[in-house]
Amino acid sequence: MSKSIMDWVDARLPVTALIKSQATEYPTPKNLNYWWVFGSLALFCLIVMLLTGLFLAMHYKADANQAFDVVEHIMRDVNYGWLLRYMHANGATFFFITVYVHILRGMYYGSYRAPREILWWFGIIIFFLLMATAFMGYVLPWGQMSYWGAAVITNLMSAIPVVGEELVIWIWGGFAVGDPTLNRFFALHFLLPFVIFGVVIIHLWALHAVHSNNPDGIDLDEHKDTIPFHPYITIKDLFAMGVFLLVYCAFVFFIPNFFLEPDNYIPANPMQTPAHIVPEWYFLPFYAILRSIDFLGSFSKLAGVIAMIAAIAILFILPFLDRSPVRSFRYRPLSRQLFWIFVIDCFLLGWVGYNPADATRFNGALPLIVVGRTCTAIYFGYFILLWIITAFDIEKPQPVPKSL
Amino acid sequence: MSASAHSTAHSHSPVPEQPEEESRRDFLILATGAVSAVGVAGAAWPFIRSWSPSADVLSQATTEVDISALGKGQMITVPWQGKPVFILHRTDEQIASAKKGDAEKLPDPAKDAERAQKPEYLVLLAICTHLGCVPQPIGTGNFGGFLCPCHGSHYDTSGRIRQGPAPKNLEVPFYAFKDDKTLVIGKSVG
Numbered sequence: 001m002s003k004s005i006m007d008w009v010d011a012r013l014p015v016t017a018l019i020k021s022q023a024t025e026y027p028t029p030k031n032l033n034y035w036w037v038f039g040s041l042a043l044f045c046l047i048v049m050l051l052t053g054l055f056l057a058m059h060y061k062a063d064a065n066q067a068f069d070v071v072e073h074i075m076r077d078v079n080y081g082w083l084l085r086y087m088h089a090n091g092a093t094f095f096f097i098t099v100y101v102h103i104l105r106g107m108y109y110g111s112y113r114a115p116r117e118i119l120w121w122f123g124i125i126i127f128f129l130l131m132a133t134a135f136m137g138y139v140l141p142w143g144q145m146s147y148w149g150a151a152v153i154t155n156l157m158s159a160i161p162v163v164g165e166e167l168v169i170w171i172w173g174g175f176a177v178g179d180p181t182l183n184r185f186f187a188l189h190f191l192l193p194f195v196i197f198g199v200v201i202i203h204l205w206a207l208h209a210v211h212s213n214n215p216d217g218i219d220l221d222e223h224k225d226t227i228p229f230h231p232y233i234t235i236k237d238l239f240a241m242g243v244f245l246l247v248y249c250a251f252v253f254f255i256p257n258f259f260l261e262p263d264n265y266i267p268a269n270p271m272q273t274p275a276h277i278v279p280e281w282y283f284l285p286f287y288a289i290l291r292s293i294d295f296l297g298s299f300s301k302l303a304g305v306i307a308m309i310a311a312i313a314i315l316f317i318l319p320f321l322d323r324s325p326v327r328s329f330r331y332r333p334l335s336r337q338l339f340w341i342f343v344i345d346c347f348l349l350g351w352v353g354y355n356p357a358d359a360t361r362f363n364g365a366l367p368l369i370v371v372g373r374t375c376t377a378i379y380f381g382y383f384i385l386l387w388i389i390t391a392f393d394i395e396k397p398q399p400v401p402k403s404l
Numbered sequence: 405m406s407a408s409a410h411s412t413a414h415s416h417s418p419v420p421e422q423p424e425e426e427s428r429r430d431f432l433i434l435a436t437g438a439v440s441a442v443g444v445a446g447a448a449w450p451f452i453r454s455w456s457p458s459a460d461v462l463s464q465a466t467t468e469v470d471i472s473a474l475g476k477g478q479m480i481t482v483p484w485q486g487k488p489v490f491i492l493h494r495t496d497e498q499i500a501s502a503k504k505g506d507a508e509k510l511p512d513p514a515k516d517a518e519r520a521q522k523p524e525y526l527v528l529l530a531i532c533t534h535l536g537c538v539p540q541p542i543g544t545g546n547f548g549g550f551l552c553p554c555h556g557s558h559y560d561t562s563g564r565i566r567q568g569p570a571p572k573n574l575e576v577p578f579y580a581f582k583d584d585k586t587l588v589i590g591k592s593v594g
Contacts, residue, residue, distance in 0.1 A: 148537060148554075151535070151536045151537065152535040152536060152537065152554060154536075155534075155535040155536035156535065158536075169456070169457060170455050170456050171455065172457075173455055173456065173457055173458065173461070174457050174461045174485075174486060175457065175461070175485040175486055175487055176485070176486040176487045176531075178461075178486050180455075180457075180458070180461070184455065270483070270486060270487070270488065271481055271483060271488045271538065272481075272488075272538055273537040273538040273539075273552075273553060273554065274553075275540075275553045276553060277537065277553070277554045291555055291569070293569075294555075294568065294569040299571075300569045300571060301534060301535075301569065301570075301571050304569065356553070356556070357554065357555040357556035357568075357569075358556040
């Protein structure tokens with residue numbers, strides 16, 4: 001009976017063939033390690049965010065006079081509103097954790113290299129969209145950090161020559177961040193996740209066209225070196241999801257405000273900026289890069305904005321900067337060292353971004369702005385050095401296995 | 405029938421009309437494309453324009469402030485168009501310090517006399533020219549002026565940028581003294 005129904009459907013929409021080719025018989029490398037689970041974890045986060053976000057939107061009001069109070073109404077009055085909000089707020093944090101690990105995994109194992117450039121590019125587009133969505137979502141509770149975070153980030157546009165000032169007023173819908181800004185940000189915050197979902201599908205399409213990279217970074221023999229996606233990878237992803245949920249739920253239920261700023265529980269006040277504005281942790285390294293360009297006089301602002309955007313945009317050309325004959329850093333000693341310096345550097349940038357702009361260490365002997373500038377140089381230095389050591393054959397890769 | 409008649413007609417002429425047909429079609433495609441591009445741009449305009457400040461926002465053009473109670477050294481923050489404006493009744497030292505700054509090498513050169521209509525009153529748009537934070541009150545910065553806490557820009561007692569990432573001086577909004585007691589910020593439009 002079910003077979004005949006399936007036959008009837010397949011004759012009209014080849015579902016069985018799709019499941020077969022893309023899941024049960026889709027070949028995956030047999031040596032994938034646990035760093036490869038973060039893609040599906042990120043997808044899981046997206047689904048959690050879409051679901052909790054949809055239900056939060058049913059209680060939220062995008063009105064500058066009501067937004068702050070309505071978030072408290074969700075927290076106190078709405079049944080399980082606290083859970084929805086904490087899942088959503090912490091979900092953003094965990095979404096970024098999985099995405100950052102996912103990107104770094106791609107960088108370490110050379111997953112951006114040919115023939116996976118388009119796959120990589122769509123990943124970066126998702127990352128850009130994710131940051132825009134997270135930024136606009138953070139404005140919605142309309143607390144002090146929401147308001148001033150929005151003010152600082154929208155003001156970045158004013159650095160654009162000639163049209164900058166006009167552009168900012170257009171984005172605000174007024175002469176300052178206000179009710180029109182909140183309203184449009186809510187509309188876009190609702191829309192963008194679905195755009196992300198669409199780009200994720202393209203990302204997966206690109207993945208399934210060229211197939212997964214693997215820890216050895218070599219091209220595989222489809223018969224000898226691969227295993228079917230289902231059940232081998234699905235079960236591994238599910239196990240990882242269990243571990244992920246343990247950590248996520250620990251935050252949601254026991255320290256839900258760990259990543260939130262106390263100042264955001266103060267209603268937005270356009271007349272007073274908090275003493276110390278910090279963005280959410282996932283923007284901190286880029287924020288530090290923005291602030292570290294302060295030595296160019298009147299060009300500092302524009303240069304800082306360009307540097308911050310370049311810090312992400314440079315990922316687009318990474319596939320062409322890396323000229324090594326070997327993909328995986330497992331067989332590239334020099335690249336591997338650079339990579340770990342880069343990772344440590346990102347954490348340092350985050351720490352600099354978290355501190356006030358004029359903070360110092362060692363009784364004023366070490367202004368953090370100097371640390372920020374150095375770390376910014378190292379950040380971009382990674383990409384330049386990676387190009388130099390591979391384009392001029394300075395790095396001697398170790399022998400790579402022929403197959404698994 | 406007509407199709408076969410056409411093909412007969414074609415076979416009679418030694419040079420086929422193909423190239424002319426092509427250029428005619430190219431022109432039509434190009435013209436249609438251009439017209440639809442204008443149409444799309446025209447249709448997009450209302451959507452884009454809907455983001456610009458609405459009439460009610462534009463109507464909040466001026467703010468009147470009673471400054472009679474503002475003593476020497478005191479500062480108030482008043483909202484104008486949803487933005488904070490500092491009104492500072494400067495002390496003699498603050499005026500002197502601002503005049504002294506005229507001679508210094510400034511990132512955004514401006515004379516104090518150009519910035520304050522009456523030396524004792526300094527009126528500033530309290531929005532940091534770096535990224536739009538509100539600077540802290542008078543006396544917090546390195547030059548006796550205002551410190552923007554966000555990224556450490558220091559403004560002097562004339563609101564001029566002296567140190568830090570901000571590219572320009574704090575803006576002086578359009579203002580006028582209606583009488584000795586009343587200050588009007590902004591200009592009515594329309």
